[in-house]
Amino acid sequence: MEIVALQILNSLFYAAVLFLIAAGLSLIFGVMGIVNMAHGMFYALGAYVAAWSVGVAGSALAPAALFIFLPLAAVAVGVIGLAIESTLIRPFYRRPEEYQLLVTFGLLLVLEDVIRLVWGGTPLTASALVDSLGLVQIGGLPYPVYNILMIGVGVIAAAGIWAFVYRTKFGVLLRATAQDRRMAAALGIDVGRIYVLAFGLGCFMAGLAGAIVVPTQAAVLGMGVEVLVIAFVVVVIGGLGSLEGALVGALIVSALRTITIQFWEEIELAALYLIAAIVLLIRPTGLFGRKT
């Protein structure tokens, strides 16, 4: 019974991470209409930058202080996203879909090797952060406080994003641009600036997800594409372009994954794909997706 409680916590932790990634992907798609095939790489960059900076500063600072590197890594990734948007993505706004997919795929190839170039093939860890918070007893079984804290961070992030999109003035601009670009531009909204900020925000969220996850699992090559595929399953199930979809999708996918890993580990990804396929048969645009 206690093990179930732990599995639920694990599932929620992973759901928080997935939500951030999927919400970032959906935000970019919802506002700009572009699917960033390299989105998973921003997650990977967040993990690598966080782990690396923790490693570099590790001896100099107290473990509690090291936590600052998580949001810092996310911000750094967001800034990288801004730089990439203005150079690589912007020239492709008006071009057909396939070219947008192709250029972001090229970016994916480049970033994968850039990570290898900068940090090499050895996994990077930041487990000091998990250790520093210790364990808590859940029904007699030990569980890292870090994970519970990060679930909290996930909840706050979800609430924060929701508030940002639905309660702030900038959120209104975002939603207006997402619904009808031309109308938004006609109303005097600087659509170009909205695009840049949306992209940067989406990358920030992916980077944050990577930073959150790296203390619990090492940053390795290939993590970007691995998570991208799962994030894709999340948005296929939840609906591309929807925040509620990203949340619900993340919870469903994370739960499914936890269950499958328990019983038949090898078919984890195949099972996720099967569920996505079934959802698509019933609701072709995903649970909360918009019909184009």
Next chain:
Amino acid sequence: MSLLRTENLKKHFGETRAVDGVDFTVNEGEFLSLVGTNGAGKTTLVNLISAFLSPDSGRIFVGDRDITHASVDERIRAGIARSFQLVNLFDDLSVLDNVALSIFAREGKTKRIFALAERDAAVTREALDLLAEFGLGGKSGARARDLAQGERKLLDVAVAYALRPKLLFLDEPTSGVSTRDKAQIMDTVSSVVRGGGITAVVIEHDMDVVFKYSDRVVVMHEGRFLADGPPDEIRRNSDVAKYLLGTDV
């Protein structure tokens, strides 16, 4: 029996009553214009009949067949075809291929995978003849994308016409072209369509074009039919003048 008949057709978009209880009858051989101000519901009505949209209530009949919930391809087989206001062509295919494709679709030959399209002499012949009728004979090899705007509008009509429908809906076939081209386009469309014995409903804004080419004019206003009759009658109708032409008779 009428060719097309709608019964109390309704379509609302939230508060807006785009089509608000329309009883529309079209008889075989007619060449009629559907007019009205922007937002009167003309395009929505055509969209409902051609299966682009589904109605909230009401029914649509072709002959004695109820096609209210029929799919696009069922309606095409029932004899309805349409052209588009914003030109909708296969831009990277040749002009000939655009029309030929329509013919292949009509003949059910689109699944043929082990035969060269251009070798189908019957289809090629028919496509070339049709293009000649529409005055596009010399451009058969050009890419659809490379035609002038007026030619593209004609090609859009030709592609729909190639389906040899019983009832052809033309959505503003002269919009977006110069006045001189308008007359040329309507002359061609009118002579080809009438010559082929096909019933046509033309959505049109230009009242000169309407009065010159139509047998019958149907005026829509705020989702309903305001007037319906021969051009002279419509011209003398004070309501029409007020709402449509902005003048007092």
Next chain:
Amino acid sequence: MSRRAAALVAGVVIVLALVPVVLGTYQTQLLTYGLTLAIAALGFNLLLGYTGLLSFGHSAFLGTGAYTVALMMRYLGVSSLELFILGGVVSSAALAALLGVVCVRHTRIFFAILTLALSQVLWTLAYKFFWITGGTDGLRVPFSQLTLLGGLINFPGADAFARFITYYYYYVLVLFCVCTALMWLIVNSPFGKTLQAIRDNETRARFLGVRIWRYRWLAFLVSGIFTGLAGILWVPLNGLVTPDVLYWPQSGKIVFFAVLGGFRNFAGPIVGAVIFNYLEVYAVAVTQYWQITLGVILIVLVTFLPAGIVGTAERLRARLKKKRAEQFS
């Protein structure tokens, strides 16, 4: 096809036929790889160039073809290449038919996403069910156990490798010519024109009564078979199949050939595949950061040379022709 084009094609075939005679074993082997990649590119481009569907998961078919051969050899003791082709084509077709239903019924973006995910699913399966697939060690497919033409030709003995390369090259060359001719017929058939119409204007195609997803599904099926065949032919050459053949960069390479050669024309992907084949061999010798080079070139191509090599060459030729015509008028 014009007489000039036909002469060009005949010339190319003759040159290809002379390669083993003129060039050595190594070059012949290299070109054989190139031809199998070209078959994969042909299959891929039916979807991208002609139907407008960009697949990031075509390694799924390469891998299905390759693993079918390896599994047939290992567990069924099969050695005939003809039987391998039959088995591999059936499995690729089954995969395409089944997963086509999932992938093609939605938007083009979902198609890209779903195909990428599909190939990764297969990769994890090949990786994890190591007791069947040999895991990362893979399964060997030694040419010494291979027979061609129903057992007429086999490869025992000391100089077997050189013999193998020569015979195998001609076998692949014949299949390459057949595949190219077949694909050319398909894209110029009424079916092919319908695919292009769907690519250009889905709405209009629907309003001609075309059931869009059925055609996309058929295109996916044909594409899967061609690429599966490429995988089947590739594996005896490689001697070994590992999960790497299913891993996403392999799909990326296929995409790359099409973009390099130009995906809006028939010959582009073939040319792109062959050029890439040589590029890869020589570049891998120079740098271990091969992927970044690929990525950068892809970005450059898409930004500045979207028509690819063949496409740009055709445009230049058309422009030159126009200039010459203007000069004489």
